[in-house]
Amino acid sequence: MDFSTTKYTEEQEAFRVVVREWMEENAPLELSVPEDGRALDTDTQQLVRKFRRKLGAKGWIAPSWPRHLGGAGLSPSMEVIIQEEFRRMKLPAIGDNRRHINTILVWGTEEQKRRWVIPALRGELLTWQNFGEPGAGADIAGINTRAKAHGDDYLINGTKAMITGRFDPDFLLTLAVTDPDRPRHYNLGVFMVDARSPGVTIGGPTLLVGSERNIYLDNVLVPGDCLIGGLYQGWEICQTILQQERGEVSFRITESGTIDSIQEYLRKERGS
Numbered sequence: 001m002d003f004s005t006t007k008y009t010e011e012q013e014a015f016r017v018v019v020r021e022w023m024e025e026n027a028p029l030e031l032s033v034p035e036d037g038r039a040l041d042t043d044t045q046q047l048v049r050k051f052r053r054k055l056g057a058k059g060w061i062a063p064s065w066p067r068h069l070g071g072a073g074l075s076p077s078m079e080v081i082i083q084e085e086f087r088r089m090k091l092p093a094i095g096d097n098r099r100h101i102n103t104i105l106v107w108g109t110e111e112q113k114r115r116w117v118i119p120a121l122r123g124e125l126l127t128w129q130n131f132g133e134p135g136a137g138a139d140i141a142g143i144n145t146r147a148k149a150h151g152d153d154y155l156i157n158g159t160k161a162m163i164t165g166r167f168d169p170d171f172l173l174t175l176a177v178t179d180p181d182r183p184r185h186y187n188l189g190v191f192m193v194d195a196r197s198p199g200v201t202i203g204g205p206t207l208l209v210g211s212e213r214n215i216y217l218d219n220v221l222v223p224g225d226c227l228i229g230g231l232y233q234g235w236e237i238c239q240t241i242l243q244q245e246r247g248e249v250s251f252r253i254t255e256s257g258t259i260d261s262i263q264e265y266l267r268k269e270r271g272s
């Protein structure tokens with residue numbers, strides 16, 4: 001009996017052939033991706049970044065998004081085919097969680113869209129979602145990271161935990177308390193923080209199940225025009241992001257697979 005749930009049309013299968021040929025020609029095949037969640041080495045990161053730019057040039061970082069935003073204008077089923085072909089090639093995740101892009105489209109100024117949306121979809125930028133903290137995960141409104149006004153700019157201090165990423169990020173979409181005296185949920189702001197700013201340190205545990213990191217923000221100076229939305233709109237902006245996370249037709253360029261990597265690790269290390 002055939003239990004398969006997916007049947008593709010001839011046109012879709014023809015598209016798959018095109019995608020497969022392109023991947024075989026362009027994807028970096030000799031990547032060194034440790035099975036645990038360690039950060040990728042510099043050479044590997046460079047190879048993947050180069051590949052991201054090729055993908056971005058084709059609009060395949062967001063294949064079903066409109067072309068004017070940097071997508072390829074394809075149907076969702078074509079997007080799924082691209083994703084399946086990524087999986088087949090066993091490529092590592094290409095680093096960007098992408099949810100910040102929709103969020104900036106909703107809440108950002110035109111200038112912020114120009115700075116962060118188009119380059120992200122061209123494969124030029126990597127951004128991490130920098131929300132969770134050691135004492136505030138499920139209860140994200142309970143964060144302690146603080147953004148204080150400093151002239152027209154902000155100084156951010158705090159520690160973030162369990163932030164996903166194996167690449168050196170370019171930006172950290174950071175949630176911070178902007179006024180501790182305001183009521184909960186009305187006291188938060190969201191900032192695009194340049195990850196190479198003085199005071200940003202990325203460290204933390206190496207986990208078998210993933211690539212989560214701690215991020216330490218020590219008096220990080222963030223220009224005023226990197227605030228997304230209003231100074232107290234962070235909670236609403238979080239909802240946009242988390243809605244994407246839970247509800248989008250999600251195209252996440254695949255990882256070698258958490259389950260696969262755990263099995264591989266156990267086979268090698270434990271002989272089981």
Ligand SMILES: Cc1cc2nc3c(=O)[nH]c(=O)nc-3n(C[C@H](O)[C@H](O)[C@H](O)COP(=O)(O)OP(=O)(O)OC[C@H]3O[C@@H](n4cnc5c(N)ncnc54)[C@H](O)[C@@H]3O)c2cc1C
Pocket residue numbers: 128129130131132133134135136137138139161162163164165210212
């Ligand atoms: C693989 C992975 C990747 C992640 N990547 C990112 C990332 O890229 N960026 C980012 O910002 N964060 C990231 N996180 C953090 C993630 O957002 C938090 O882990 C998540 O919000 C849960 O928080 P916590 O782990 O602190 O658990 P806790 O908040 O400590 O919750 C533990 C348990 O207690 C329950 N609980 C908590 N509070 C209450 C309450 N008030 N009432 C009833 N039950 C409660 C929870 O439901 C849960 O079952 C990642 C986490 C994981 C595991």
